[in-house]
Amino acid sequence: xxxxxxxxxxxxxxxxxxxxxxxxxxxxxxxxxxxxxxxxxxxxxxxxxxxxxxxxxxxxxxxxxxxxxxxxxxxxxxxxxxxxxxxxxxxxxxxxxxxxxxx
Amino acid sequence: xxxxxxxxxxxxxxxxxxxxxxxxxxxxxxxxxxxxxxxxxxxxxxxxxxxxxxxxxxxxxxxxxxxxxxxxxxxxxxxxxxxxxxxxxxxxxxxxxxxxxxxxxxxxxxxxxxxxxxxxxxxxxxxxxxxxxxxxxxxxxxxxxxxxxxxxxxxxxxxxxxxxxxxxxxxxxxxxxxxxxxxxxxxxxxxxxxxxxxxxxxxxxxxxxxxxxxxxx
Numbered sequence: 001x002x003x004x005x006x007x008x009x010x011x012x013x014x015x016x017x018x019x020x021x022x023x024x025x026x027x028x029x030x031x032x033x034x035x036x037x038x039x040x041x042x043x044x045x046x047x048x049x050x051x052x053x054x055x056x057x058x059x060x061x062x063x064x065x066x067x068x069x070x071x072x073x074x075x076x077x078x079x080x081x082x083x084x085x086x087x088x089x090x091x092x093x094x095x096x097x098x099x100x101x102x103x
Numbered sequence: 104x105x106x107x108x109x110x111x112x113x114x115x116x117x118x119x120x121x122x123x124x125x126x127x128x129x130x131x132x133x134x135x136x137x138x139x140x141x142x143x144x145x146x147x148x149x150x151x152x153x154x155x156x157x158x159x160x161x162x163x164x165x166x167x168x169x170x171x172x173x174x175x176x177x178x179x180x181x182x183x184x185x186x187x188x189x190x191x192x193x194x195x196x197x198x199x200x201x202x203x204x205x206x207x208x209x210x211x212x213x214x215x216x217x218x219x220x221x222x223x224x225x226x227x228x229x230x231x232x233x234x235x236x237x238x239x240x241x242x243x244x245x246x247x248x249x250x251x252x253x254x255x256x257x258x259x260x261x262x263x264x265x266x267x268x269x270x271x272x273x274x275x276x277x278x279x280x281x282x283x284x285x286x287x288x289x290x291x292x293x294x295x296x297x298x299x300x301x302x303x304x305x306x307x308x309x310x311x312x313x314x315x316x317x318x319x320x
Contacts, residue, residue: 014185020221045194075158078166078170093148096260097264
């Protein structure tokens with residue numbers, strides 16, 4: 001059985017606890033990197049992370065792009081949508097096709 | 104185009120011809136693989152984009168409700184309300200093989216089947232905005248999991264497509280022309296040897312004839 005975690009500032013992710021996801025409130029990039037590393041070695045299948053936090057640890061997230069587990073998925077936080085999630089989709093298209101053809 | 108550094112012998116020629124056939128076959132197969140991967144990738148990535156927009160809007164809505172809830176409730180009350188969740192979710196991963204790329208399929212398992220177990224608090228001290236917020240998130244959760252599935256698949260497939268494309272290009276523009284050039288070079292060289300051999304034999308024959316004529320006189 002695999003677990004699902006949510007990472008980000010407390011206000012953005014607190015509600016997910018009620019749904020049965022595990023929440024790890026943090027705003028510190030270093031702490032987040034450490035948590036993700038720990039999760040990657042355990043049985044976490046999906047990690048939702050707020051865009052605001054993801055922006056600061058882009059390198060760490062990119063390390064898991066080509067791996068099956070964990071899938072790190074960006075979600076918007078309370079501060080609003082930064083468009084980074086869609087940017088990541090665009091990046092995947094660019095990697096595969098050579099240029100962004102979805103517009 | 105560079106010719107491979109090989110001896111122009113008949114054996115090398117046979118070897119190279121065999122290699123060329125393999126390379127051509129590999130090129131065709133890889134090209135088919137790339138095209139099919141690309142087709143499936145584009146389908147997935149379109150779904151990914153649509154899902155992402157939908158999920159982001161829903162979460163934004165839930166966050167708005169949450170902000171309202173936070174404004175009318177004390178922080179401590181909110182903390183206590185969400186401190187001990189009743190529901191617990193776990194995932195089962197199934198792996199699906201698409202053109203040699205393993206993509207995940209998630210299946211959610213909940214600890215309790217009661218839909219109302221997402222509300223881990225009594226309703227007395229909490230605002231209804233909190234209920235709305237949690238309900239909205241709970242409704243979008245299946246979509247979020249599907250998004251995770253699709254987005255991961257896209258990432259994995261993008262990597263595989265890139266790899267396959269490199270291989271196809273390497274075969275098409277480097278390996279195959281190189282083999283063809285080298286085969287041509289060896290054929291020419293062997294033909295040239297053949298011709299020079301014939302000329303030499305003719306020359307020797309002429310010399311021997313001349314010698315025999317002189318001897319008989």
